[in-house]
Amino acid sequence: MTVMPESRVLLGVDVIGSAAQPGHYRRALWAALNRMLEAALSESGIGPEEVIDHEYTGDGALYTLPSTRLGSVVDLTQYLERRAGEHNRWHRPDLRLRLAVEVGAVGDSPGYYGPKISHSRLLNAGAFRRVLGRCLEEGDSEAPNTGLILSGAAFRETFAADYVHSVRRAEFAELTIHEKEFREQAWIRVPGFDARTLTAFSQPLPAPQPSASARGEHPQSVHNQVNGIMRGLQAGVIHGSVTFGEGSL
Template sequence: MGTFGRRLLLAVDAKGYGGADAVTQRQLQEAIRRLLSEAAAASGLEWERWETQVGGDSVFAVLPEGASEPDLVDTFMRHLDAGLRAFNHGRVRAAWLRLRAVVHFGSASPGAIGFVGRAPVEVGRMLDSAALKAALAAAPDACLALAVSPTVFNDVISDAYTTIRAQEFREVVVAEKEHTGRAWIRVPGYDARALDLGVPSGAGREGATGGGEVPDVRPPSAPTAPGDTVVQVINGTVHAPGSVFGISK
């Protein structure tokens, strides 16, 4: 049956990594690891206890039991954004390090070659979602675009356990094959609700692909962030980064 456990999960992926030369890719890889470890240390999140898998420009991490969700969403992300800006200062745009990041809390337990469970899959859906990619693309001076799961938004942000206001997030729907879920996106330095994510203004829950109604998967009592709801319907295979299926310390 395996061991059941709920863990705090983080995934990051770099924009434009594949188009960089080998020297730049090496610099970006080194910077990702350094900035994550520095942000963790500044937030009291014990980087040395993280279980991580690195896949070129992506990192999937399972944090230790008891890791603070508010610290990861708030303090960690502020330090990560500041570190990215410092790294990018003076670099040509083509060599900037810009990250998409996802935070989730859910079921994940060790399997034969990595963590298994619903939560790692959901992390991959959000990380690869069109909405999160579009948010970073629509904010050219941003170094970071963050998506959090409904669990994290409702329990941590909406309940005001962070210094980040709920109004700074934009609710989106990510639908792919059997998976339909929601995420809340924040782009430091930008009004996420004003960004062009490729969906007509006021579209609500109507899909960007022709007005198909996307089922409302949120329980009636669940809180929502103020502002527009944006629907992203993704066709084709959306998968978690390879790091989801294997870990190393």
């Protein structure tokens, strides 16, 4: 009989837009991200010996940590927001992050564990990307530096008691994620945006209405220029006569 692995916390970090940067910029971003992650782990009280696994994911990283550190990991995302903001005030290119947190049974050896698959779906979900993209477009001069998505299980466990200190439950908005075979009611947080705004951003934008000419209709307005005295109606195209009192035009 196979023994079920221990429950662990998965923290995923992905650099937004890294593929569009030149090679030397990508190297600089990766070095800056590593420094930020090390500092945020320390600030949240998580020691290096507590990191069960650390995987590089191309333009990000995936950390596996003990389930007892779930609250600390969620707090850590706010520390990353602050440190990324400090970086972006003084350095170019900007470093903005997508973050995802999942919990579940993950073994010590490499393998296709369910929580890792669902974590990947959350981090790369189109709905999450769209909301975060709207926030980056609508943000003021202090645009958000991070966006966070929690699985339903991670959200419930995080706020079951007083496990976090740097984030509040009210800052999260519920978001339906549907990626391939994966469907989840997740929760998202973007610093600087309240839950109501995040919910509004998750709704599809209304389709643009076609113009009158595209619908095959004549325009409603006619523009003419008159020099001298105007005695009657000004129109675009007239078929037949138009009568005003006596006579005809």
